[in-house]
Amino acid sequence: MRQPVITLSDASGPARPGPHPLWTRAFHGFNLLVLLLMAGSGLEIYNANPVFGGRAGATVPGWLTLGGWLAGGRDWHFGVMGLYAANLGLWIGLLLHRRHRRLADGGDLGTLRRSASPPRRRLASHRVTYTLMLVVLAFSLLSGLAMYKPAQLWWLVSLFAFAEPAGHSSWQTLRVCHLATIPAIALLLVAHVGLSWRVGGLRLLRRMVL
Amino acid sequence: MGSDPGRRRALGLLVSGGSSLLLGGCGLNRWSTAVGAATQPLNERIEALLQGQGPVPEFRPSQVEPAALLVNSFNGTPNLAPESYRLVVNGAVRRPLRLDLAALAALPQRECVIRHVCVEGWAAIVAWSGPRLADVLALAGPSPLGAYLAIRSADQYFETWDLASALHPQTLLATHMNGAPLPVANGAPVRLASPIKLGYKQSKWVTGLELMTSLGDRLGTWEDRGYEWFAGL
Numbered sequence: 370m371r372q373p374v375i376t377l378s379d380a381s382g383p384a385r386p387g388p389h390p391l392w393t394r395a396f397h398g399f400n401l402l403v404l405l406l407m408a409g410s411g412l413e414i415y416n417a418n419p420v421f422g423g424r425a426g427a428t429v430p431g432w433l434t435l436g437g438w439l440a441g442g443r444d445w446h447f448g449v450m451g452l453y454a455a456n457l458g459l460w461i462g463l464l465l466h467r468r469h470r471r472l473a474d475g476g477d478l479g480t481l482r483r484s485a486s487p488p489r490r491r492l493a494s495h496r497v498t499y500t501l502m503l504v505v506l507a508f509s510l511l512s513g514l515a516m517y518k519p520a521q522l523w524w525l526v527s528l529f530a531f532a533e534p535a536g537h538s539s540w541q542t543l544r545v546c547h548l549a550t551i552p553a554i555a556l557l558l559v560a561h562v563g564l565s566w567r568v569g570g571l572r573l574l575r576r577m578v579l
Numbered sequence: 580m581g582s583d584p585g586r587r588r589a590l591g592l593l594v595s596g597g598s599s600l601l602l603g604g605c606g607l608n609r610w611s612t613a614v615g616a617a618t619q620p621l622n623e624r625i626e627a628l629l630q631g632q633g634p635v636p637e638f639r640p641s642q643v644e645p646a647a648l649l650v651n652s653f654n655g656t657p658n659l660a661p662e663s664y665r666l667v668v669n670g671a672v673r674r675p676l677r678l679d680l681a682a683l684a685a686l687p688q689r690e691c692v693i694r695h696v697c698v699e700g701w702a703a704i705v706a707w708s709g710p711r712l713a714d715v716l717a718l719a720g721p722s723p724l725g726a727y728l729a730i731r732s733a734d735q736y737f738e739t740w741d742l743a744s745a746l747h748p749q750t751l752l753a754t755h756m757n758g759a760p761l762p763v764a765n766g767a768p769v770r771l772a773s774p775i776k777l778g779y780k781q782s783k784w785v786t787g788l789e790l791m792t793s794l795g796d797r798l799g800t801w802e803d804r805g806y807e808w809f810a811g812l
Contacts, residue, residue, distance in 0.1 A: 418699035424649070437608035439698065440805035444615030445607075447622055447807075518626075519694060519702070520635040520774050520812040538644065540694070540702040 396460040397577050400506075403453045406445055407509075408551050409435030413442025420544045450513065457506050464503070473500035495564040502557045509550035515543055612805060619807055626811035627741070634748055635774040638692040638704050643757050647703035648695060650764045653800055657733040657784050661768050666715070666752075670729070670789035673720030680768055683754060686710035686718075691749045693774035695781075696812055698801075707753040707772035713746040716790065724792045730771065731787035738771075738782045738799045739791070741809070749774050752785065777810040 413434040419426030436442030464472060473496040480493035515525040519540075529546060530539040565573055661680055669675040690708035716728075728745045730738040744750065750773040754761055761767040766783025773781060779801045802808045 414700060418697070418701045420700070423701065435607055436611050438805075440615075440801075440807075441608060441611030443698070443807070444611040444618075444805070448614040448618035451618065451621070518629060518812060519696060521629045523636050538647070538702075538704075544700065 392460075392463060394577060396456060399452075399456050400460070403449055403456060404506075404554070406435060406449045407453055409433065410442040410445035410449070411548075411551065413437075414439065414446060415548065417442075420541075420548050447517070450510075450517075454510055457503075457510060461503055461507065471496070472503075473497045491564060491567065495561070495568075498557055498560045498564060502554060502561060505550055505553045505557060509547065509554070512543060512547040512550070516547060615805070615807070619809075623807070623809040623811075626809050627743070630744070630775055630811050635693065637749075637774075638694070640690075640692055640706055640758075642704050643692065643706050644703045645705075645757055647701065648705055648765075649697065649701060649703075651697070651699075651778070652734070652764075652783075653736050654734040656764055658763060659733055659768055659784060659786075664768050664786075666769060666785065667731075667787040668715065668719045668790075669787075671722035671725045671792055672716075672790050673722070674718070676719050678715070678718075680754070683710050683715070683752065683769065686714050689749075689751060690755075691751060691772065691774065693749065693772075695772075695778055697778040698806065698810070705772070706757050707751050707755070708758075709751045709754040709769070709772070711748065712750045712752050712771070712788075713748070715752055716745070716788070719790070721790050722792070725790040727791040727794050729787075729789040729791055729795075730782045730785055731789070732782045733784040733786050736782055736784070736800050737797060738780055739794055739797070739802075739808070740776070740780065742790075744773070744775055744811070747773060747775055750776075775812050777812060779806060780810050 412429040413436040416428040416434060417439040418424065419428055421427070434442065436445050473493075477493040477496050480489055481497070484490055484493070511525065512529075515522050515529070519526045526539055526543060529543040532542045533539060562574065565577065569576075664680055666678040666683065667676070668678065687710065688708055689711055690706055692704065692706045694702050695705045696702040726742050728740045728742055730740065732738075750771070753766070753770050753772040754768060756762065756765055761770060766785070769785045770783040771781040771785060780799075797803060798808050799806075
């Protein structure tokens with residue numbers, strides 16, 4: 370098993386973290402902004418026909434939405450999606466190319482199962498957390514594309530036919546999956562911020578974004 | 580590094596942007612149209628590129644979802660008497676036409692089992708049948724300068740399409756739905772049906788087709804209020 374790199378700050382509580390590379394900070398800040406815009410406009414679109422309950426279903430409170438009405442929500446959602454995709458694609462590409470050792474792998478799961486050392490477990494769970502975030506973000510992009518171009522990307526929609534034996538159409542499954550990326554990323558974000566806080570406090574969080 | 584005033588200002592902007600978003604987005608909602616106007620031309624170009632001319636895979640007739648097809652109407656439900664119904668085809672054509680239902684029924688009939696996707700987010704698999712829109716336009720002798728099609732409806736609903744989408748082999752002037760004559764609520768006697776456009780492009784109660792060489796001031800009932808014009812799927 371490969372040993373994860375444990376920095377001084379992991380072992381001795383909050384310490385001065387080294388500066389993060391500019392591109393990490395740029396992707397973080399931009400991704401946070403774009404994610405808020407995508408989630409707000411996505412919930413505006415949700416309200417036009419709630420995924421749960423259809424026209425009789427409950428809508429999302431207005432203060433969580435962006436766009437003002439359906440067309441406004443779509444303006445934002447499809448206006449920002451290109452930036453979101455480009456940012457995410459570049460980020461994942463650079464991570465895989467230059468920093469793949471920071472992404473989680475089987476070794477981290479082994480650490481979580483076997484290691485009794487809290488810092489080591491924390492580091493492993495954090496690597497798993499932010500790697501999962503990238504997976505969820507990529508999934509939101511793919512499921513969104515399937516809904517945006519279902520005629521052209523029919524094969525992508527057909528991947529969501531797995532619940533048809535239970536009576537749920539692939540379209541409904543697709544809508545639920547796309548929506549589910551919001552709570553999923555919110556939960557992972559809470560874990561990510563919490564674990565970062567333990568390492569470097571507010572200073573680290575600020576340095577991650579700016 | 581964190582004390583850089585430019586960065587601090589950017590952080591402040593980010594936080595205030597985020598919080599105004601959570602407080603109803605009042606500040607940002609004003610920008611919706613501008614964001615759409617800035618990004619739709621590129622999106623539409625990509626959509627048109629993706630669309631090509633090829634057919635979209637169809638579903639089996641057993642997969643239709645009649646209960647999932649919701650009814651939207653812009654201005655009530657017009658009742659058109661079948662015997663006096665005429666479809667007007669004019670504009671940039673050599674032979675302007677007034678077709679009755681018998682003339683439409685005499686054209687080759689095509690059935691398409693496709694997913695009907697509404698801009699609101701719901702979708703339903705529907706079997707539409709009727710003549711191809713391309714066959715109807717061909718009867719009128721279209722000018723090679725024709726680039727857009729205006730579609731008028733009995734309820735004053737108005738649409739414009741790019742000609743390539745109108746001539747797509749699965750774009751129909753549907754007179755039947757799920758194996759039965761088209762119900763009035765779904766656009767009887769004649770409506771548009773296509774797998775490559777959102778539902779609001781697929782006019783019901785169609786009474787007029789006009790081939791145009793360029794788009795006029797009106798793009799469509801909903802487009803003029805802010806919806807996307809191309810609206811490809």
